[in-house]
Amino acid sequence: MATIEIYTSPLCGYCHAAKRLLASKDASYTETDVSRDAAQKQAMMKRAGGRHTVPQIFIDGTHVGGYDELSALDRSGKLDPMLAS
Template sequence: MAKPKIDIYTKFGCPFCVRAKDLLDKKGAQYEEYDITLGGPKKAEMLDRAPNARTVPQIFIGETHVGGSDDLAALEREGKLDALLAG
């Protein structure tokens, strides 16, 4: 089974974004990062995918909207992140 595509929307200087990327890096996960510091079409895309999102990072694994850094860390603590990353 192919691994799901991972998208992470970030802003420059965001410590929560760094923390989320560090965890994904430790897991060996490949992801696409979209910097929405200045807004633009990727910010609009993020809001289309997660209409109530007001903070970054916003993380999507496959079709699953994980949420932010704390949500990603919670999945790891619960032992659910590896299965989600594996597809």
């Protein structure tokens, strides 16, 4: 199973949607709340090429983007193979 990391904040609807999508795939993930930790937010932004919104999702160390990109991968049939790696 792939290693999934997701940077989130508690009040983010897109974060909750991304976690629901991953849960529907029985995919486990590590979640990092960046809402109250400036150092974690800076680390996320560095890894995500300057993107500062949440969620930011990484699969096996590769940045896939936010919920919109995750959902697009699912619709195109590309997410399941990534999760199975």
